[in-house]
Amino acid sequence: MPITLDTRDAGFETAFATLLAAKRENAADVDxxxxxxxxxxxxxxxxxxxxxxxxxxxxxxxxxxxxxxxxxxxxxxxxxxxxxxxxxxxxxxxxxxxxxxxxxxxxxxxxxxxxxxxxxxxxxxxxxxxxxxxxxxxxxxxxxxxxxxxxxxxxxxxxxxxxxxxxxxxxxxxxxxxxxxxxxxxxxxxxxxxxxxxxxxxxxxxxxxxxxxxxxxxxxxxxxxxxxxxDMIAGPSEILVVADRHNDPAWIAADLLSQAEHDAAAQAILVTDSSEFAAAVEAAAARHLEHLPRADIARASWQANSAILLVADWNEAAPLIDRIAPEHLELAIDDPDALAARVHHAGAIFLGRYTPEAIGDYVAGPNRLDALAPAAIRLAEAEGLDAHALSLALRLSRR
The missing domain is CATH 3.40.50.1980 (Nitrogenase molybdenum iron protein domain)
Structure with a gap:
């Protein structure tokens, strides 16, 4: 399972630095x-x-x-x-x-x-x-x-x-x-x-x-x-999701796995202010992994490289995001624009609970999820990325 780090713990800074320094590929052999x-x-x-x-x-x-x-x-x-x-x-x-x-x-x-x-x-x-x-x-x-x-x-x-x-x-x-x-x-x-x-x-x-x-x-x-x-030197895929307890844990779990299913070296990180919500996301991820076609890859990534960061309040989120500098950043909170304005180091930023990263992989358009998600789901399924499709389909079923 992902490691859990709490900013209120005395050893947080050391553990967080270790997370950031972890190598996910054997570059020397490859080179x-x-x-x-x-x-x-x-x-x-x-x-x-x-x-x-x-x-x-x-x-x-x-x-x-x-x-x-x-x-x-x-x-x-x-x-x-x-x-x-x-x-x-x-x-x-x-x-x-x-x-x-x-x-x-x-x-x-x-x-x-x-x-x-x-x-x-x-x-x-x-x-x-x-x-x-x-x-x-x-x-x-x-x-x-x-x-x-x-x-x-x-x-x-x-x-x-x-x-x-x-x-x-x-x-x-x-x-x-x-x-x-x-x-x-x-x-x-x-x-x-x-x-x-x-x-x-x-x-x-x-x-x-x-x-x-x-x-x-x-x-x-x-x-x-x-x-x-x-264009760039792309490393293994990564996603960081900032989510509060008002989200559906199944949605956030699918969002995290949508990048974990790419590569065993991928990384998925959840930042939340609720330990109860974090546990619910972990449980939902375990359920998703029971039926995803690329479960072996996603599970390897989820268990080896992923993390849950517990913060005391959202003021702690932006500095953590900047230190991680994620490729994909989801802000599934009440005021995503306010937090996004404080973030300096991130690739693609997805604002709000109805803007999963998977929509950006294909057609984008968070304000028209109903109209655009079916096409994105079809493309995700065609590429064999079922966690991407699940991330979108779960939201459609609620609307």
Whole structure:
């Protein structure tokens, strides 16, 4: 079970520092392996790429078979369920609408000395999108990374996605077709990152690499940074939920498990002012874990990396949040805006009891949960992330 720390205990600071310092991945072993893979692909090109793909994905390829043909993309996309493709289309429309509002403004002015100054934004010429294809395939990743690039005006967008045993998820191809990606390679892992960064006879190098992946992908992106741009070095997924006793414990438990189910190295943290509520959330999580398809992964994360932080009052919450700097932050309390205004270090912030993190993974829109959640649930189920779907479905059943 998660560890429980109380800010009123004398040993809290030491225990909290230990929690923050805990390593959830064996970076040294990963870096050694990744360095060898990158050097091999950089020096031997397609030959090394094919060898790694055949070994790790258990599929016999040749350089000529690395890239998917237009016919393969169309056939795969056509096999995707219509209702789920409709959900992808809704998500795509909303993602594009948001990012169009994010476009930076040009600057062009003449200062008091009569000097003309300006700032011009230009898109990179080519971007590589890494899409995971291991324990879960994520068509949502295609949309979340490709659409901003398209909005920015990137002319060449390349997608790499591993095909374990030769199988590609039809929804990933449907998402690619939806956003207009037609240069797709059936490769993954550090070898895919190396190919995008250094190029091979078959794959032309790109200017920037984006997209999530496992520890090997993250390590590879770290190593090629400088030769190419990257979006970020993503660690294991994490969520911090601030919740009071007025929440349904089953909802909050599902929210926490929605990140725990991603990876055994993921981390879920609950901050609450009620020990009784904390116990109820633990009990609800145990019940959820009895039927989640990815329960083994979620349970490993929940037991090894997660924590419950008991605070005396909400004034203690913001400093704790800033020290953790969570990737996802839910504020399920009466006045989430007031607490959010005091938080400096967090990724995506979800305000209120009806704004679970899972809605942000797909379509967002907390003020229209009834209208948007069904599409998000459909996409979560398609990606095999049932705790994400449960987090949304539980709220719909109450409204």
């Amino acid at each position: 050694v392996a990744v360095a060898a893979i990158i050097d091999n692909v950089a020096s031997r090109g397609d030959a090394a790429l094919v060898e790694y793909t055949n070994r790790f994905d258990r599929v016999e390829l040749t350089p000529a078979r690395l890239r998917l043909t237009k016919g393969e993309i169309a056939a795969g996309a056509d096999a995707a369920p219509t209702e789920t493709v409709d959900a992808l289309r809704l998500a795509a429309e909303r993602i594009e609408s948001f990012h169009r509002r994010q476009l930076p403004m040009m600057i062009d002015y003449v200062d008091d000395a009569g000097v003309r100054l300006g700032l011009r934004w230009r898109p990179v010429a080519a971007a590589g999108l890494y899409v995971p294809g291991g324990t879960a395939a994520y068509p949502s990743s295609v949309l979340m990374n490709a659409i901003p690039a398209k909005v920015a005006g990137v002319e060449r967008l390349v997608m790499t996605v591993p095909a374990p045993d030769g199988v590609l998820n039809p929804l990933v191809l449907a998402a690619a077709r939806l956003v207009g990606i037609d240069e797709i390679y059936r490769i993954g892992g550090a070898q895919a990152v190396a190919a995008l960064a250094y190029g091979t006879a078959t794959i032309k190098a790109v200017d920037k690499i984006v997209g999530p992946g496992n520890a090997y992908v993250a390590a590879a992106k770290r190593r090629v940074f400088g030769r190419v741009g990257i």
